[in-house]
Amino acid sequence: MQIYVNGEEKQIADATDMAILIDLMQLAGQRIAVEVNEELVPRSTFAGHQLHENDRIEIIHAVGGG
Amino acid sequence: MQIYVNGEEKQIADATDMAILIDLMQLAGQRIAVEVNEELVPRSTFAGHQLHENDRIEIIHAVGGG
Amino acid sequence: MQIYVNGEEKQIADATDMAILIDLMQLAGQRIAVEVNEELVPRSTFAGHQLHENDRIEIIHAVGGG
Amino acid sequence: MQIYVNGEEKQIADATDMAILIDLMQLAGQRIAVEVNEELVPRSTFAGHQLHENDRIEIIHAVGGG
Amino acid sequence: MPQDTEKDSFTVAGREFTSRLLVGTGKYKDMQETRAAIDASGAQIVTIAVRRTNMGQNQDEPSILDVLPPSEFTYLPNTAGCYDAKTAVRTCRLARELLDGHNLVKLEVLGDEKTLFPDVIATLGAAQELIKDGFDVMVYTNDDPIVAKQLEEIGCVAVMPLAAPIGSGLGIRNRLNIRTIVENAKVPILVDAGVGTASDAAMAMELGCDGVLMNTAIAAAQNPILMASAMKKGIQAGREAYLAGRMPAKRFASASSPMDGLFF
Amino acid sequence: MPQDTEKDSFTVAGREFTSRLLVGTGKYKDMQETRAAIDASGAQIVTIAVRRTNMGQNQDEPSILDVLPPSEFTYLPNTAGCYDAKTAVRTCRLARELLDGHNLVKLEVLGDEKTLFPDVIATLGAAQELIKDGFDVMVYTNDDPIVAKQLEEIGCVAVMPLAAPIGSGLGIRNRLNIRTIVENAKVPILVDAGVGTASDAAMAMELGCDGVLMNTAIAAAQNPILMASAMKKGIQAGREAYLAGRMPAKRFASASSPMDGLFF
Amino acid sequence: MPQDTEKDSFTVAGREFTSRLLVGTGKYKDMQETRAAIDASGAQIVTIAVRRTNMGQNQDEPSILDVLPPSEFTYLPNTAGCYDAKTAVRTCRLARELLDGHNLVKLEVLGDEKTLFPDVIATLGAAQELIKDGFDVMVYTNDDPIVAKQLEEIGCVAVMPLAAPIGSGLGIRNRLNIRTIVENAKVPILVDAGVGTASDAAMAMELGCDGVLMNTAIAAAQNPILMASAMKKGIQAGREAYLAGRMPAKRFASASSPMDGLFF
């Protein structure tokens, strides 16, 4: 199915959950935070958080800023 | 009955309307505007605007200000 | 003989006086003032003010300035 | 004879020199500098610097200032 | 470009004015001084306040409305003294009734008595309600360009940022903000409050403001009538300087007399 | 106290003037603009420079003396471009001869070309020689109150401290010094140089100056004629504000509408 | 009263800090310069931004969280770039999740890109929602004393008025407002944005602020590390001057050496 990650289209298998997506993106273990459709998804719930067609996912990290 | 005019207690006869009150106060024909219980009462409706026990009446005019 | 007028060399006949020079320069009657060797020469004394070899003559007029 | 020390009249014996005056004033050995009649008198010349009638003597020291 | 300020005008709520000096009518010794000062100011718009009858005015005196008749002046009733939106709205409705439907008002909703700064949140709320109720709202605000833009966007007919606290006479505390407000605006911007002397008024106009509203600077001068004249000229001077386009400021010097023809 | 600036005048070297704006005549596009701007300024005193014939002027043009005839204006020949006392004195003598004995001059002896600040030592020397030679000396100086007083004491008829470097348009850099110079003075004090816009001119007058002399601020404006009018009004505004006695500036606010009679 | 700024501290949301200089971590050449400058600044609180992975950062570089580890610094995640309340709230929630529940945030909701002034209406709304959601909110605002008080009253742990537009380096445009905000406040007041050089920072502290937050003034200096040291000292200098109680300014002079004992 199609989802959007950080604004870009991405095709993933159905029945993919967030934990799998994070693995696919090689972000496992990194300091990130995730939103789906503008709602926060706690890291503790990645496993089991099913993704759906057209989900808009934001994966953010910390950068320098003032 | 008792009403309040510009913050002061005043005793008036029952069945007094605003036109009568304005006459009593010798303000007839003067450039004023009137509120009863924080609602504007148009001059055109003074006659017939019945006053009630404890009405709070404000009678205002223009003064210099900046 | 040679003189300097407003910084430029000029050859004039001997025994030329200031009145003659001013005529030669077509400045007669104009609003000017004159210095010879850094000394003022009043207009009233132009006639009879003999010029000498190497005199440095300044002829000035008024211009806009602030 | 009469002299003036720091603006005040003072009677001293004739043939007094500066060294004696400084002793009299119990300023010997103190950090001071001296003027007579607006001329500096070096410490090295106190002994032998004769004082004269009406000499105006200034004896100064250092104070806090900015 | 006008060659002087006679022909130069600005428009608020469809009304055109050639005088860019708006004046308050408070704090004068008496009505005679009030009228004389306002005449000297050349003002066409005057603010007035509404208060309880038999108060806030000397009873032997004529009414401010007689001294400054509507045939000669455009009234700008204010909401001075209001610290919440509801009171300000009531005040405007009373003023409109008093003035037979005159719907041009100066809205001010104050935040505290020490600074008399506006409460911009309450001001926005009151402005929205008044505009919905058909008023033309000229609004007193702080010098925040964002707030000024929001007040314009909800439909205020003029935005009036403060120069400094009301009655302080401190002049324009933040010229950069006033300039930015002017550059962003599609409605007239008038500096309201804080002007102390004629050069302050001129400076406000040089920043591009459409006008200046003041009261204390005139009324509290030792000679209010002469100060009113000074302010009138100061406003015109600043307006003309703005239209004329000032020279750029340069750090170093530049001679005014020609270098050519020096004889030494 | 005058009710306006019409009747208000100041006196320099026995000559009385009602216009407190003195203007230079340099840097204009042409003689027509020069005349139009000076008319708009209302100036009665105009500075002129003296230069070699056939230089420093367009030959097709009429003389500055014809454009601004002595019947209408008081000339103030200057010593612009002089960096030593001797040259300044020579310049004044030439000017006096040129102008049939006119003995009112503006003395400036400059210190360097970057700042065009005066050389106050050389200025004092030149002033003394000129005064001894019968000139009425209006003198350009820095804003040092002590130097200003010394120039007055040796007999200068007017002292003219700078607001900022000549032609910089930076306005009054040190108001405190100008104010102190004014308070100490028995002769007219005129701000000379550095004014950039109308509010600067008004401020100089509010500090108590008797007048302001400027050139670049008018000539280098995008519209010199309109700026000349702005400066005229700015000077009058500042003068009237000074005479009117401004309100004291206060840190905090003070309401302009009465507190009595609030109905809420 | 402390004899120096070593023992002097302030408290935000129960956390005590001895450094009153808070710094941003953006705009540096690289992470090494970032770390060196922040070390030189002595800052204990550092702001960070949150952005999409694989963007807003050089991939070869270590993470800002490694360069400035939480064991050494208190993070202040910001909402830079947010122009509405909802986005700002989402940003804070992401930051809290990213930082394992760290609930101290810097809220800024911007009004436009030209000025980067806050939208104070949206800021108040976002602050209320964040506070309800358990955040400790340090809030960026304009210099309006009324808005500052309202932000305090709804529960912000620190109020951070701007000195001038973000990144402008213009210094404190309106000292009177900052002073008034400080006098009215029960929570720490920190100047945020607009400081350009060390004297600006000192001045903010002399006005009584509890601290100053800056980024560009350090990062955009020719020598950021030396400027960081300058800012550290400037903050301490201003703080000590505030605590020491400055001499009153007087218009006229007062000698520093005794008048007694003059020998002439």
Added chain:
Amino acid sequence: MPQDTEKDSFTVAGREFTSRLLVGTGKYKDMQETRAAIDASGAQIVTIAVRRTNMGQNQDEPSILDVLPPSEFTYLPNTAGCYDAKTAVRTCRLARELLDGHNLVKLEVLGDEKTLFPDVIATLGAAQELIKDGFDVMVYTNDDPIVAKQLEEIGCVAVMPLAAPIGSGLGIRNRLNIRTIVENAKVPILVDAGVGTASDAAMAMELGCDGVLMNTAIAAAQNPILMASAMKKGIQAGREAYLAGRMPAKRFASASSPMDGLFF
């Protein structure tokens, strides 16, 4: 470029100093406070005055020369209170004799008691005589760049323009002049007089001055010792900011956090 102000020094008359804060020793409560404040200031150069014995000092107190011994401090005897060149020269000669040939002096020849401005004419004369007589002259002057240059040219070892009247605490009245003096100078330029608080001192250094001399700002603070520490840090902060090269000031805003990677 030094990474801090430890290694950074300036040289006057062949003597090198790492502290750029010079302090006066007058106006303190007692000698103990004098010493404590001067220690806190880190000053290496201290001014002293000379007065008649038995006057200008509490007899129970130790001498200023014992409290601040020459082994620890470089003395800068001043000519405070002198209103003519001759008296100033006499004062310097007495000081040199008193201090066993110490020839470094601070020359000030004052113009009047109200402003304590220098008489620059008399100052130049006295400076010439003192230099001829072998003194190293650090000279107090006004902020006129031409006079400053003339004082340098006749051989003064340091030129010390005022920021504002002595003891006024008004800060730097004319930054442009100080900046110009610094740019023109080949000898050290120190701001002398008028500084009121730490940010004033920092600003003087940011203008490029080599140091600042003050007395009242420290001695008249409520806590002189803490203010001395504030001034020490303020001077270092300003010096480092000057060396670091400040960001350019810009009218508009510039974000400190990256625009890339915004997720909304």
